[in-house]
Amino acid sequence: MRRRFAGALVMRFVALLLAFFAMSVSNQRAQAQAIVVDPGHGGEDPGGSGNGMDEKDIVLDTSLRFFELLRESGAQGGRNWTAEITRDTDVFIPLANRASYANSLGADRFLSIHANAFADPQANGTETFSAGEPTTSSEMRDLVQEEMIAEWGLTDRGGKTANFTVLTATSMPASLSELGFVTNPGDAALLASDNARQRAAQAHLRALERHFEGVPEPEPQVGAILVQVSLNTEPLQGIQIHLDDTDVGLTDENGSLLLEDVAPGTYVVRATLAGNNPFELSTTVREGETARATFELEQEPEPTDAAGCGCSSQGGKPMQSLVLLLGALLLVLRRKAKLARTQPF
Ligand SMILES: [Zn+2]
Numbered sequence: 001m002r003r004r005f006a007g008a009l010v011m012r013f014v015a016l017l018l019a020f021f022a023m024s025v026s027n028q029r030a031q032a033q034a035i036v037v038d039p040g041h042g043g044e045d046p047g048g049s050g051n052g053m054d055e056k057d058i059v060l061d062t063s064l065r066f067f068e069l070l071r072e073s074g075a076q077g078g079r080n081w082t083a084e085i086t087r088d089t090d091v092f093i094p095l096a097n098r099a100s101y102a103n104s105l106g107a108d109r110f111l112s113i114h115a116n117a118f119a120d121p122q123a124n125g126t127e128t129f130s131a132g133e134p135t136t137s138s139e140m141r142d143l144v145q146e147e148m149i150a151e152w153g154l155t156d157r158g159g160k161t162a163n164f165t166v167l168t169a170t171s172m173p174a175s176l177s178e179l180g181f182v183t184n185p186g187d188a189a190l191l192a193s194d195n196a197r198q199r200a201a202q203a204h205l206r207a208l209e210r211h212f213e214g215v216p217e218p219e220p221q222v223g224a225i226l227v228q229v230s231l232n233t234e235p236l237q238g239i240q241i242h243l244d245d246t247d248v249g250l251t252d253e254n255g256s257l258l259l260e261d262v263a264p265g266t267y268v269v270r271a272t273l274a275g276n277n278p279f280e281l282s283t284t285v286r287e288g289e290t291a292r293a294t295f296e297l298e299q300e301p302e303p304t305d306a307a308g309c310g311c312s313s314q315g316g317k318p319m320q321s322l323v324l325l326l327g328a329l330l331l332v333l334r335r336k337a338k339l340a341r342t343q344p345f
Contacts, residue, residue: 039063043092048117050183099169125155
């Protein structure tokens with residue numbers, strides 16, 4: 001198939017819009033994280049009790065604050081969270097149901113919030129659990145523990161492992177926080193404080209933010225572009241190729257240049273032959289596919305006389321172009337040795 005190449009400003013504008021739209025959509029998809037917050041106990045199950053408090057009330061209030069922070073931080077243009085909570089009232093939910101709820105949502109992380117209790121009121125401090133280690137769960141657990149210690153300054157009982165149902169039955173990385181001991185007067189003062197609960201919620205949010213900073217975003221799926229340039233079906237070597245406005249290299253002896261790891265989107269591919277305006281076309285890259293950008297250029301045939309001489313006066317202009325083109329090719333070929341192929345992505 002022969003093609004003619006003309007500047008297509010409108011198409012280029014549409015192509016850029018499409019590329020921008022595709023990038024925006026894929027960024028949102030890559031960053032959204034579904035977080036399930038799980039306030040422990042509830043209803044007929046008060047959890048631990050001490051210093052006039054039930055664990056179920058402390059952890060519900062703290063979890064609701066954390067839940068709200070997650071929703072707000074997404075809305076304020078921070079990381080794009082979607083947050084859910086296993087209970088937002090004083091209701092009993094079996095442990096297995098909490099895990100299956102998170103599993104059914106396809107959640108990315110699960111954070112259960114508890115407070116400790118012990119017969120000896122001297123027992124105190126903060127500890128955070130995961131089911132195993134080292135795992136993504138234990139990485140998140142250690143950050144939660146670190147942020148809670150930094151925020152509340154209670155005794156650091158460390159990150160630990162335990163086979164709690166909400167940690168083992170959840171199919172996503174999960175942690176369980178024991179904020180402090182309701183049975184210890186010092187810890188209880190913080191557990192009872194609205195301000196301290198808010199700071200505990202903020203500590204959990206910071207831990208999650210740090211956790212996801214350390215976890216690479218999912219690799220964006222990429223495609224490729226195979227550029228081919230020919231003149232009267234002969235491959236042209238050493239032709240400068242631009243992708244949008246970036247110089248991406250020269251065609252090889254087959255007139256080809258393969259651009260790998262190109263993000264999906266629509267691009268303007270330009271082939272620059274010295275002495276001519278760049279030829280350009282638009283191509284759309286899809287995930288896992290190789291798009292083609294084929295420049296099939298034509299030189300008008302030389303008018304020939306009866307003796308077969310291609311040098312009549314009428315052939316002056318095409319001959320001139322051809323000489324220019326060959327000269328440019330020689331220049332380009334000499335430059336090629338010096339230029340390393342660049343990858344823009
Ligand atoms: Zn508990």
